[in-house]
Amino acid sequence: MTEFLKVVKYDEAVAKIKQHFPVRRIERLSLLSASGRLLAQDIIGPEDLPSFDRSTVDGYAVRAEDSFGSSESLPAYLDYQGEVKMGEAAGIKIEKGQCCWVPTGGMMPPGTDAMVMVEYTERLGDDTILIYRPVGPGENLMLKGEDVKRGQSLFKPRKVLRPQDIGFLASLGINTIDVYQPYKIGIISTGDEIVPIDINPAVGQVRDVNTHALASAVYCCGSIPCTYPIVKDDFQALKAIVLKALEENDILLMSGGSSVGIMDVTIDVLLSIPGSELLFHGLAIKPGKPTLAVRVNEKMVIGLPGHPVSALMIFSIICSPLLKTDSSQRVTVKVTQNIASQPGRDDFVPVVLEEKDHQLLGRPLLGKSGLMSILSLADAFIHIPYEQQGILAGSSITAWLF
């Protein structure tokens, strides 16, 4: 029995998998299709933005010095030279003692360096504008290049493209971009006792929860799940489907039955493939001891525990961080009760989130870890590190949403 020859710590396991994780391929997409995707190129400011000095208010464009000293009782008198229309170039050149109307977003005419808001002005006949308040140079306008300068480094590779980033790229006229392709991830459930979910399990059989939960988890990480039929505890059958799945995917998730035998067969199958290397077998984690990772050439196989609760937890703590592209997945919570933990392993405890007095609380779900319903109740889980002997009620700790 190839049983847990050397159990590794959580950090080591993640580091080993990360080191050998498949390289993401790159594809070129239109900006409209790139939402939520991972940028695969540098973005350099292609031009100045705004491309001209523009007003940020409705009012009159002036030379600031012409407004100096003006007040309610002693306004400045400026010659009105017409208006700059929205969406049109400013054709009027403004000289000393002159002004012209510019709407919000409109282009500042040559010769002007400030905007006086319409609220602080009055029109006197056709030709004269009274200015009741001084403005400084640059006031109420946005200078050319103030938002983005040409040649400036804007985004680095591996940035997740959110709506505001898509909008920002659009404002720069960037229409297509290089992004990383999502991983294709094969999912294989193994075990003599596993039956498809639409079959009524005979006594002693269990439904194939893992294919469904893991496919959903893969999908929610932005990767593409590919499911395979359940495989029984048989070397040849397992090898055939593993080779096919490795051919079709970047990463393979296998979840073993609870029987010890299937884990051995899985390892035998994987290590019989030329170019394979066992990264680890056995994790000092609760739940999820019987986890393994094997590199097969440039692909990665992760063997998860057969029990669905453990399988999904291990996926969330080992695979999600490497697959997921958004960082908004951790929150700080106050733990509502003491949680015991054994030093010498990393504990992961599902919690329910509750908000009270503007504080986010994490109520641990300490029931039997075998209950399927536990995971479905959980909003997040907290991590009690290797060295730590539990945590006290009221402590703040990071919770991972899941």
Next chain:
Amino acid sequence: MTEFLKVVKYDEAVAKIKQHFPVRRIERLSLLSASGRLLAQDIIGPEDLPSFDRSTVDGYAVRAEDSFGSSESLPAYLDYQGEVKMGEAAGIKIEKGQCCWVPTGGMMPPGTDAMVMVEYTERLGDDTILIYRPVGPGENLMLKGEDVKRGQSLFKPRKVLRPQDIGFLASLGINTIDVYQPYKIGIISTGDEIVPIDINPAVGQVRDVNTHALASAVYCCGSIPCTYPIVKDDFQALKAIVLKALEENDILLMSGGSSVGIMDVTIDVLLSIPGSELLFHGLAIKPGKPTLAVRVNEKMVIGLPGHPVSALMIFSIICSPLLKTDSSQRVTVKVTQNIASQPGRDDFVPVVLEEKDHQLLGRPLLGKSGLMSILSLADAFIHIPYEQQGILAGSSITAWLF
């Protein structure tokens, strides 16, 4: 000019839109396709789970009373009756003084009511097992129906289906479910100065950022965006495209140019359609005053400000909460500096999130709100309510991730 006849507060605006929000249609999907979707039915426990009493450890199934009083120095002697195999029905009936081997997850044989872990036992020859520790009835096993009881209400409609929920439904043998269809949302940019993003804007023109940013935002809310060509400030042209988009979508997002005229034309077009009703025009919100909502029969049209920063912020605070299905979008942050706010309007301030000493900090981006780069820098925004006159550095406040 139909300008802000009655400016409404943020809460009122959301309530009005919510009241008339289109009804979601229902579709039936296979469980594997339902990740992240919104459940549209009740889920009732179809059967007991587990369907039999099962062991949660490797060891011997016993009658608990037979182990009472046993200890390291004085073990109980039980007759070994064979083993229950994983994935098989327990055929052995256990009488007083007997036991049998059951693996983790295996079925408890009739007559037994507890499991003794293998660590606390010793095998003596072929027929006798020594028990070194007493167990109570029910110890180390999961009772039939302990996870789910038949007829129990499990999920209610409008629950978002996460991987663990998909797994839970799979464990119940539920293979297809009713979920709500995603909304189809049309997006129309209007304004004489707006040009497609792949065209180099002439002076005074601006690129069509809103179509891109809003389509991405709609997509990230789990809805289906449908974009239309830019429309100029013309009643007939706008009406034609609005009618087409209303036909093809549940909801319509229109973003007006910065010119005042286009907003009037938009309202005229919408109110010229039989069955339309103006819900509000003008919001006491910074940014985003020129927002409007019109119900057109069972569809909803929301007019957003022309400025991209305002348009995306208003989408995030008005539309996202009604469209988004996951609740993991709010975190509590400590504000790093004082933020002034004018009572009598709701302020929304973009912030950068930073973690320090296990505390999540929100650093407000107080630059010029016109900068496109601001939104792309922001991780979240905070809401300063209507009545409040700013917030002090160090206060805890809810931030909405976006």
